[in-house]
Amino acid sequence: MKTLFSFLLVLCIYTTSNAVTKVACIGASITYGATVKNREQNSFPAQLQKYLGSTYAVENYGVSGCTLLRNGDAPYHKTNEYQKALHSNPDIVIIDLGGNDSKLINRSRLNEYEDDYRAMIKSFKDLPSHPRVILLLPVVSFVTDTTGIWDAVIVKNIIPKIKNVAYENKVEVLDMHVLLVNKPELMPDKIHPDVEGARIMAKRIYRKIKFNK
Numbered sequence: 001m002k003t004l005f006s007f008l009l010v011l012c013i014y015t016t017s018n019a020v021t022k023v024a025c026i027g028a029s030i031t032y033g034a035t036v037k038n039r040e041q042n043s044f045p046a047q048l049q050k051y052l053g054s055t056y057a058v059e060n061y062g063v064s065g066c067t068l069l070r071n072g073d074a075p076y077h078k079t080n081e082y083q084k085a086l087h088s089n090p091d092i093v094i095i096d097l098g099g100n101d102s103k104l105i106n107r108s109r110l111n112e113y114e115d116d117y118r119a120m121i122k123s124f125k126d127l128p129s130h131p132r133v134i135l136l137l138p139v140v141s142f143v144t145d146t147t148g149i150w151d152a153v154i155v156k157n158i159i160p161k162i163k164n165v166a167y168e169n170k171v172e173v174l175d176m177h178v179l180l181v182n183k184p185e186l187m188p189d190k191i192h193p194d195v196e197g198a199r200i201m202a203k204r205i206y207r208k209i210k211f212n213k
Contacts, residue, residue: 022057022089027096027136028067028076032062034192036193038195044202059085067097069109072105094205097120104148110158113161121169125171135166135171136174136176138159139176139201140181142184
């Protein structure tokens with residue numbers, strides 16, 4: 001009996017010490033790694049995995065073109081990746097949605113943005129894992145076509161809404177907008193960071209996860 005108890009105790013200690021923290025990255029094309037060379041290795045979620053190491057498992061649930069808005073032109077909540085992220089029962093959730101919501105086609109519905117964001121946060125916080133949720137402020141856009149992903153709308157309309165939701169729901173918020181605002185050369189198509197831009201993003205998120213700063 002003592003031998004069995006000792007075995008179970010050792011097994012419990014081994015399992016606990018080798019537990020993997022699951023990180024779900026929710027987002028659109030920047031999360032997916034669109035335009036990034038070898039995105040499977042160089043998207044910001046992939047580079048975040050390298051920073052965090054083997055005690056973490058980072059999954060990329062990015063879907064290009066998606067909106068946070070449930071009535072947007074391409075709602076994230078209707079994707080298979082969203083369901084996969086929920087079913088993964090993650091320990092940490094990184095949400096990077098908002099850039100596509102700044103497009104002209106979606107601007108008329110921005111009054112729904114905060115309610116839709118609250119619903120998404122709740123869908124994760126209600127999971128059995130009760131994950132730590134971190135909201136990312138959208139990356140800067142250098143696009144000059146005002147019908148597209150327009151930085152003025154991101155700054156004036158979307159970022160304040162994300163901050164409000166984060167405060168009300170007692171979740172963390174991380175400013176990704178400031179990271180590349182003076183580095184247009186790292187965004188060749190004016191929307192998506194290149195490998196180095198994705199690395200800068202990953203390192204910033206890593207510091208937030210590991211050191212909460």
